[in-house]
Each structure stands twice: as structure tokens, then as C-alpha cells.
Amino acid sequence: MNNPCGQHQHPHRLIQQPLDELTDRLRRHSRRVTGPRQAILDVLRRHQTPMSNRDIHAALGQMCDLATVYRNLHTLEGMGLVRRFDLGDGAARFELVTPEDDGHHHHLVCTRCSLVVEIDDCFPPEFEQALAQRHRFARISHRLEFFGVCSRCEAGESRPGPVEA
Amino acid sequence: MNNPCGQHQHPHRLIQQPLDELTDRLRRHSRRVTGPRQAILDVLRRHQTPMSNRDIHAALGQMCDLATVYRNLHTLEGMGLVRRFDLGDGAARFELVTPEDDGHHHHLVCTRCSLVVEIDDCFPPEFEQALAQRHRFARISHRLEFFGVCSRCEAGESRPGPVEA
DNA sequence: ACATGATTGCAAACAGGTTGCAAGAACCAC
């Protein structure tokens, strides 16, 4: 994997984090280790790609209310255990973040079947610095996602639900 | 204005397009030139930064229903007269596109006051090509927006409504 | 001017997400 300018790139999602380690992180933030929370973390750690609140709720079976999922992801995001992504279809997606990795990376989304590929490339941070200076902005960050049509869909074997372009 | 790799960049919004030219484009697409449409185009051509449906509706005064604004922007987007942006706050924004320029560009948004700065820099198209090939995706495009805190806000002179981080 | 079909206003309906409140756990201290 190289990158736009042969430079920056973010490694991530190398291995699944043990569930205990995750719940420990909850405790360290003085958050209670509840059934729904463990279940949500467990679902997330088994997943490679970002999941929506609805996805997670579905994966949980009738374990808890959808509102609980929303609240917990909000909490987890605040704790930095989870990172929010916007894949452009109006629903927030979440991925687990490891303590080492800040979770910064991007995605390539198939606009036909919603297949998501994790992308580690990114443009060099110096670019952002330059932008910040030029426009006198502080604490600059960015959001970048790619869209396209995966080979299966391109070949005609269309399937599930689409995401907007 | 340079760019991430000293390469690609999209010039845009050089001058206001005459209103007649815009309505002509409507006719060419066999769309009727109605009051609301002209007004919407007129509001957009006077604006430098992307406007939400609500913004436009407000700028129009009680000229037409909000639903009409939504429908028209959808139509205009389909015709390629307007381009949709997602600045991350849950409301779609639109900017007029000139016939020459495809409207591809990005924004730097202040997360405190919502100030928007138009950004012409972008990473080189070859990068997207490479991504496409590597993951066997076709027709790749991307969405990129920057967020930060503008100098005024950083200086403490906070004001209007925020946008998410 | 007329006919005709696109367009509009209005209200209802949606979807994602948030929130108030009372009931139900976790967790700490004893």
C-alpha cells in the first residue's frame, strides 16, 4: 500500500482486542460494565468494517434497546474506544479503536452493494499543516472517503442495499 | 495555493453566472422556468459557499414551500447545475456548478461558527486510479472535507451555530 | 387563448438520532 504522495499511512485493525481489555478500559473511565456494553464491544471487535447503530442492534438480537445502542456508542466515542465514520448514507458507522492506533483511516465504499474496504493511505500531515496556516485555522482534521463500484457489482452480480454516490 | 503533492487542483467559482444562462440550461433540459426555480438559482449564484435547503428557503422569504426547495435542488443536482456537499452536520449543502467546471472541490469548515472556506487543492487523480486498480473498483470518486477552528473563534470571539467536529 | 403535463403547496410520513423519566442494574462500602 503506497499513498498519494508516497508518504503517510495509518496501520490499523491488526488483531482483535481481547474483550477483557476493552471492559477494563470501561472501568478505567469509571463506566459500568453492563451486558449491553460488553455485547456491543464484542460485536465490534469481531467486525473489520464500520457498523451502524442499526447493524449493531441487529447483531445483538433483542439484547437491548436501540436507544441503548445509540447512547453507548456515543459514550464509547467520547471515551475514544470507538471511532465514528460517515460513509455518506446518512447513518453513522463505528469501528473499534486500539489504544495504540488513533483509528484514523479511510474507506472505499461500493455504491451498489455497500461493500467497504479499509484504506490506510492518506495524504501527508504536512499538507494539513499548510492548509491550517494558509487559512489561519487551528486544530485541523479531515474526513475522506472513497466511493466506487466493486468488481462483483461491475460484473453484474449485484446484491444487497446501495449507499449513495 | 499548492497541494498535497504539488499537483492537482480545481479552479472554480470565478464569476457569478448570469441568471439567464442558468434558466436557459433549465430549458435545454426541458424543465420549466418557474418562479421558485429562478429564485433558487439566483440565491445560489450570489453565494460563494454551500447553502442548505433551509438556508435557501430562508433566503427566499416566503416565496415557496420548503418541500419545493428540496425537490428543486434534487432536480438541479440531477441536471448537474448544482453540486451536493456533506459538511458533516447532517444537512445537505449545495453550490452552483459552472458548465466548464465540474464543481469538484473541498471545504474547510470551522467547527465552532460554521464558517466555510473553499479549498481548491486535492490529491492527484493518479492516486485514485491506483486505489481503483488495487482494489478492483470502477468509477472511483471521493469526498473530502476539512474541519478546524477559524482564527476568530480561536481568539475567543465565538458566534453563531456550530457544526460537528 | 387552450390543453396538457410539469410543478407547487400542504400535510402526512419517514429515517436517523436524542431525551425525559421511572424502573433496574453495577459497584462501593461495610
Place this chain on the structure above:
DNA sequence: GTGGTTCTTGCAACCTGTTTGCAATCATGT
């Protein structure tokens, strides 16, 4: 363990952005 304090949860109502059905209205070709 027991008990209480405080965080969480379920539920239902609510909010915002956006879409849609339908009848009334208006822009356009003739």
C-alpha cells in the same frame, strides 16, 4: 452478603432533515 448510591436501561415521545401523495396551479407548445 446487604444496602445504598449512582449509572444504565427500556420505553415512548420528540426533533430534524428529507421525501411523498394528492389536488390545485401554472409554464409552455400549438
